[in-house]
Amino acid sequence: MTGRRTRLAVLASGAGSNLQALLDACALPGFPAQVVLVVSDVPTARALERARAAGISAEVLEPRGFPERAAYDAALAALLQVRGVEAVCLAGFMRLLGPRFLAAFPQRVLNVHPALLPAFPGLHAARQALAAGVKLAGCTVHFVDEGVDTGPIAAQAAVPVLDGDDEAALQARIQAEEHRLYPEVVRALCEGRLRVEGRRVAVAPPAG
Numbered sequence: 001m002t003g004r005r006t007r008l009a010v011l012a013s014g015a016g017s018n019l020q021a022l023l024d025a026c027a028l029p030g031f032p033a034q035v036v037l038v039v040s041d042v043p044t045a046r047a048l049e050r051a052r053a054a055g056i057s058a059e060v061l062e063p064r065g066f067p068e069r070a071a072y073d074a075a076l077a078a079l080l081q082v083r084g085v086e087a088v089c090l091a092g093f094m095r096l097l098g099p100r101f102l103a104a105f106p107q108r109v110l111n112v113h114p115a116l117l118p119a120f121p122g123l124h125a126a127r128q129a130l131a132a133g134v135k136l137a138g139c140t141v142h143f144v145d146e147g148v149d150t151g152p153i154a155a156q157a158a159v160p161v162l163d164g165d166d167e168a169a170l171q172a173r174i175q176a177e178e179h180r181l182y183p184e185v186v187r188a189l190c191e192g193r194l195r196v197e198g199r200r201v202a203v204a205p206p207a208g
């Protein structure tokens with residue numbers, strides 16, 4: 001199949017392992033998206049190197065150049081629009097996005113979070129899971145709204161919490177699932193198979 005591919009931007013502040021998973025997926029024949037731009041708010045983010053290594057243009061947009069969040073959001077939205085971006089994946093992007101940005105990409109912004117939301121939003125989700133003593137942890141891919149990890153949930157994957165797990169071990173198990181799940185949800189979004197109905201997201205099966 002050689003259908004048109006959705007133009008994706010990935011926003012990342014850190015290591016970029018989820019960016020890498022998306023880049024790898026986009027390199028597969030028939031994947032319905034292409035990453036056209038990676039933006040980071042952190043000039044030293046490893047994600048930028050990963051983008052450049054894949055031949056994808058990588059930009060830094062630092063918040064300190066902007067008087068307020070709305071101005072940053074507007075500049076970020078403009079940067080993406082100039083490149084014809086149609087959907088946005090947050091992959092460890094450590095900033096909240098406000099209405100100026102989200103209105104530019106309605107129901108077209110996804111995030112991945114390392115917990116089974118609505119449990120353990122925010123930072124250090126694996127640490128929170130261990131502290132709470134849960135037996136199942138996991139990851140969530142959700143549409144982004146103005147809250148912290150609060151948008152409608154598109155997909156989740158669970159992993160066991162094992163006796164003896166420390167934060168790093170649990171985080172690694174969760175991340176392996178993130179790398180599998182995020183591209184799957186991006187594929188569904190780009191194939192028009194996700195429908196947001198209030199808090200719920202209906203996911204239609206792949207065609208054929």
Ligand code: GRF
Nearest residue numbers: 015016017018092112113114
């Ligand atoms: C991931 O665990 C993701 O769930 C969270 O931030 C982390 C980013 O990791 N939002 P990476 O930069 O993709 O390796």
